[in-house]
Amino acid sequence: MTISSKLKFSYLKRTLDFRFDAGTSRGVLKTRDVYWIKCWSEFNPSVIGWGEAAPLVGLSPDFLEDFEQKLQEQLVAAENQSWPTTEDELLLLIKELVPMDLPSIRFGLETAVLDLLNGGQKRILPNNFFDQGLSIPINGLIWMGDRDFMLRQIDQKLEEGFNCIKMKIGAIDFDQELELIRYIRERVSPEKMVLRVDANGAFSVEEALCKLERLSAYALHSIEQPIKAGQWKQMRALCQSTPLPIALDEELIGVNDKAELLDEIRPQHIILKPTLVGGILETREWIHLAEERGIGWWMTSALESNIGLNAICQLASSLKPSIPQGLGTGKLYHNNIDSPLQVHSGQIHYHATIPWETPA
Incomplete structure (x- = not known):
């Protein structure tokens, strides 16, 4: 229209x-x-x-x-x-x-x-997720908490058929977190399970490399933001010497010169949250610059409701991602808006026959 x-x-x-x-x-x-x-x-x-x-x-x-x-x-x-x-x-x-x-x-x-x-039908962009009903592989998210809470989440994600899990770390004892990662690896091999961790900047600069070395024993896909954002020199040194790939997350927020950051730090991956980095055009520019430099990427939601999650799914689909995305946050809330977004067997789907609840 x-x-x-x-x-x-x-x-x-x-x-x-x-x-x-x-x-x-x-x-x-x-x-x-x-x-x-x-x-x-x-x-x-x-x-x-x-x-x-x-x-x-x-x-x-x-x-x-x-x-x-x-x-x-x-x-x-x-x-x-x-x-x-x-x-x-x-x-x-x-x-x-x-x-x-x-x-x-x-x-x-x-x-x-x-x-x-596009007619007020919740279609944001041309994409296979909405237009053709093609699902997007996603990671199952393990939230921080005590050991038993995290263990229950891991078992649930394994039962639900996820073949990519992301575990938040940095809140409980590091040795306990390693035990939880070991628990996953004892049940599912690296060939059958992609395993990511997200430190949200929890490691100090002094301890980061030692912790990365210990984590690398478990064949991890990547670690997100091991140290706090804004320490470009220290992050560059980590990315040069790390035994497992590093993905920048918080580091991208509020950055105007994207090329400068990527050239200075040279990460293995970047993670795009459209709500935090400034929307569709900014996300596309990050990805273009990353691909020019051989840097991997994936997209994640940032705890939006299903309205925001739907837009991020369509943006991700339009960019034809090659690895699981971080789009599994729709079930987090008691009172999320009802929508056609459904997660089954480690993938998010748009079921067009399910109506949207009217926002109120």
């Missing part, structure tokens, strides 16, 4: 309740606020595009006390724009309209307007 030159916008806030205490090296999450952006044309108000702005505590540049005020200001500015009717022009306009330090708002606005452009 085409959209009129002027659009209307509003937003709804929902506080999502976790099914469990979601532990990370930065603390425990019990709830999560998301903001659903509604977009429509006055000439056809029954067709609605939906996006999601979901700033993440401790990580997002736009996790601010006055976030709602900034969101409202951006939506007012968006109503004063004359909107083009092609994807490329829309994305460029939103990049100019929303500053880089409001990445979740930029991604939410991109999603809402593209959804409207």
